[in-house]
Amino acid sequence: MYSTLSLINRNIKTYLRDKTAVFFSFLSVIILLTLYLLFLGNNLKPTGMDGILTESELTFMVYAQLIPGLIVINNVSIPLGNLGNIINDFEYRQIDGFLVTPIKRYKVILSYYLASFIITVVITVLLVIFAFLLMGIATGIHLTLDVYLKSILLTVLFSFISTAVMVFMTSLIRSVNAFGAVSGVFGTLIGFASGIYMPLFILPGFISKVASLLPFTHMNILLKRMVLPQAFDLLDPSKFDTEASYLSTLEELKATYGYNEIGILGLDVPMIWVMVGCIVLSVGLLFVAGRIMSKRIKN
Amino acid sequence: MDKILEVSNLYKKYGDLIAVNDISFYVKRGELYAFLGQNGAGKSTTIRMIITLLEKNGGIVKLDGHTEDAYIRQHIGVVFQENVLDGLLTVKENLYTRGALYIDSKAGVTKRYNELAQKLGLYEIENQRFKTLSGGQKRRVEIARALFSNPKLLILDEPTTGLDPETRQVIWRVIEDLRKTEGITVFLTTHYMEEAANADHIIIIHKGNIVVHGSPSELKDKYSKDYFKVVPKDKQLLIDYLVNKKRVYETVSNQYYIEIEGTTDTLDLISDIKDNIKTFEVIKGTLDDVFVNVVGEQNV
Numbered sequence: 001m002y003s004t005l006s007l008i009n010r011n012i013k014t015y016l017r018d019k020t021a022v023f024f025s026f027l028s029v030i031i032l033l034t035l036y037l038l039f040l041g042n043n044l045k046p047t048g049m050d051g052i053l054t055e056s057e058l059t060f061m062v063y064a065q066l067i068p069g070l071i072v073i074n075n076v077s078i079p080l081g082n083l084g085n086i087i088n089d090f091e092y093r094q095i096d097g098f099l100v101t102p103i104k105r106y107k108v109i110l111s112y113y114l115a116s117f118i119i120t121v122v123i124t125v126l127l128v129i130f131a132f133l134l135m136g137i138a139t140g141i142h143l144t145l146d147v148y149l150k151s152i153l154l155t156v157l158f159s160f161i162s163t164a165v166m167v168f169m170t171s172l173i174r175s176v177n178a179f180g181a182v183s184g185v186f187g188t189l190i191g192f193a194s195g196i197y198m199p200l201f202i203l204p205g206f207i208s209k210v211a212s213l214l215p216f217t218h219m220n221i222l223l224k225r226m227v228l229p230q231a232f233d234l235l236d237p238s239k240f241d242t243e244a245s246y247l248s249t250l251e252e253l254k255a256t257y258g259y260n261e262i263g264i265l266g267l268d269v270p271m272i273w274v275m276v277g278c279i280v281l282s283v284g285l286l287f288v289a290g291r292i293m294s295k296r297i298k299n
Numbered sequence: 300m301d302k303i304l305e306v307s308n309l310y311k312k313y314g315d316l317i318a319v320n321d322i323s324f325y326v327k328r329g330e331l332y333a334f335l336g337q338n339g340a341g342k343s344t345t346i347r348m349i350i351t352l353l354e355k356n357g358g359i360v361k362l363d364g365h366t367e368d369a370y371i372r373q374h375i376g377v378v379f380q381e382n383v384l385d386g387l388l389t390v391k392e393n394l395y396t397r398g399a400l401y402i403d404s405k406a407g408v409t410k411r412y413n414e415l416a417q418k419l420g421l422y423e424i425e426n427q428r429f430k431t432l433s434g435g436q437k438r439r440v441e442i443a444r445a446l447f448s449n450p451k452l453l454i455l456d457e458p459t460t461g462l463d464p465e466t467r468q469v470i471w472r473v474i475e476d477l478r479k480t481e482g483i484t485v486f487l488t489t490h491y492m493e494e495a496a497n498a499d500h501i502i503i504i505h506k507g508n509i510v511v512h513g514s515p516s517e518l519k520d521k522y523s524k525d526y527f528k529v530v531p532k533d534k535q536l537l538i539d540y541l542v543n544k545k546r547v548y549e550t551v552s553n554q555y556y557i558e559i560e561g562t563t564d565t566l567d568l569i570s571d572i573k574d575n576i577k578t579f580e581v582i583k584g585t586l587d588d589v590f591v592n593v594v595g596e597q598n599v
C-alpha cells in the first residue's frame with residue numbers, strides 16, 4: 001500500500017510541476033471559452049424573450065448549457081495531459097527504475113491510473129464549484145446546493161469513465177511525439193463529436209448517431225439535465241400568450257441546448273443504462289490497457 | 300567458492316537473431332566483475348535478463364542460490380546508463396519514492412535515507428530538483444537509489460559514461476569506499492578499459508558469446524604484448540641486430556617497437572643495444588590491446 005501511494009504521489013507531482021503539460025490540459029477549456037466568446041454565445045442566446053426573461057436570466061440560461069460542456073471536455077483533456085507521464089516513462093526507460101524493484105507490475109500500472117483519476121477528480125470538482133459560483137456571482141442567480149452536490153458526484157463518475165478511456169488510448173501509443181499529436185487531435189475530435197464545441201443540432205444528422213456512441217456525449221447531456229432545469233424554471237408560463245407557446249418554447253430550448261437524451265444509434269435507451277454501459281466499458285478498457293502495458297513491460 | 304551470482308546457459312533470440320548464445324559465468328562474493336563488449340555484442344541483453352527486465356528464452360540466473368524474480372529484485376541495486384530519477388522532483392523526494400518500493404514504512408525509508416545521505420554526502424543537495432544537479436551529483440544520487448535495498452549485488456551499467464575525468468574519479472572513489480565498507484559485490488559494464496583494469500575478473504562478450512575471461516593480468520599476458528620502444532643512434536645497426544636475433548619489431552617514424560617477453564628478456568635486450576640507444580620506453584600491453592586483439596580476431 002505504501003509503495004503504491006508513493007508512486008501515486010510521484011505521478012501527481014511530476015504532472016503538476018510540468019507547467020507545459022498543465023497548460024495543455026486546460027487548452028480544451030480555453031478553446032471552448034474562446035469559441036463561446038467569439039460566436040457561440042450570441043447564437044445560443046434565446047431570442048424573443050423580452051418581457052419573459054431578464055438579461056441576467058438569459059445569461060444564466062446560456063451559462064447553464066455551456067458549463068456542463070466545459071466540465072466534460074475538462075474531463076477529457078486533464079487525463080490526456082497527465083497520462084503523457086506513462087509514455088515518457090516507457091520511451092525513456094525510466095520505468096526500468098521501478099521494474100528492477102520488488103514492486104508488483106500491476107501496482108505500477110494501477111498507480112498511473114489512480115494518479116490520473118485523482119488529478120482529474122480534484123481539478124474538475126474545483127472547476128465545477130468555481131464555474132457554478134462564477135455563474136451565480138455574474139447573474140445574481142445561484143444554483144441550489146442539491147445541484148452542486150449531484151454535479152460533483154456525477155463529475156467523480158465521469159472522471160472514472162474518461163480516465164479509463166484515456167488510459168486505454170495511452171496504452172496503444174508508443175512515443176511521446178505520437179502521444180502529443182494523438183492527444184491534440186483526439187481531444188478536439190471529442191469536443192466536436194460529443195456536441196461540446198458545437199451543439200449537435202447544428203451538425204449533420206449522422207454525426208448525432210456517431211455522437212451517441214461516445215460516453216462524453218451522454219455525460220454532457222446528463223450534466224445539463226442537472227443544471228438546466230433551474231434555468232428552465234425561470235420561464236414563467238404566465239408571461240407567455242398561451243400555454244402551448246410556453247411549452248413549444250421550452251421544447252425548442254431543450255432541443256437547441258442538447259438537453260434531450262439521444263439514446264444509442266437512434267434507439268431509445270434510458271440514460272441509466274447508458275451510464276451502466278459506460279461503467280462496464282471503462283472497466284473493460286482498464287483491464288485491456290493493463291494487459292497491453294504488462295506485455296510491453298516484459299519486453 | 301562463494302558464488303553470489305551464477306548465470307547458466309543464458310539464451311535470448313529475437314526472430315532469427317541470436318542475441319545471447321548460451322553463456323555461463325559466475326561472480327564471486329565481494330568481487331569487482333567487469334563485463335566488456337562492443338555495442339550490439341549482447342551485453343545489455345545479458346544484463347537486462349539478469350536484472351529481470353527481459354524474459355529469457357533459456358538458461359538460469361541465480362542470485363545467492365535463488366532464482367525467483369522477486370528475490371533477485373529485492374537484493375540487487377542497478378545504476379543504469381541513463382538516469383531514471385525524475386528531473387522535477389527533489390533529491391529527497393526521488394529517494395523517498397524509490398525507497399518506498401523496498402521498505403514498507405515511512406520510518407524505515409527515513410532511516411535508510413539518512414544512512415545513505417550521510418554516506419554519499421547528499422544533505423547539501425537534498426532539496427534541489429534532480430534536473431538542476433551536475434552530472435556527477437546525479438550519478439551519486441542514482442547510486443544512492445540503487446543502494447536503498449542494501450543490495451548483495453550492485454550492477455553498474457556504464458556508470459561514468461559522459462562524465463568528465465575528474466567526476467569519474469570521484470564516482471569510483473565512492474564505489475571503492477562502498478566495496479571496502481559494505482563488502483558489496485559489483486558487476487560493471489564499461490567502455491573505459493582503465494575501469495575494467497581495476498576489476499578482479501573480466502569477461503569479454505562478442506556477438507552473443509563469451510570470447511575470453513580472466514583477471515586483467517591473465518588477459519594481458521595472454522592477449523597483449525609488451526614492447527620496448529627505442530629511438531636508436533644508428534638505425535641500420537639496430538635493424539641488423541634485430542634481423543640477426545630474429546626479433547619481431549615494428550617501425551613508426553624513427554621509433555622501433557620491439558616485442559619483449561618479460562623483464563629478463565628486456566634487460567638482455569638493453570644490455571645488447573645499450574650503446575645504440577638514444578631514448579627508450581617500456582610500453583606495457585593494455586586491456587585496450589586485449590580487447591582489440593580478441594574482438595578483432597573474432598571479426599576476422
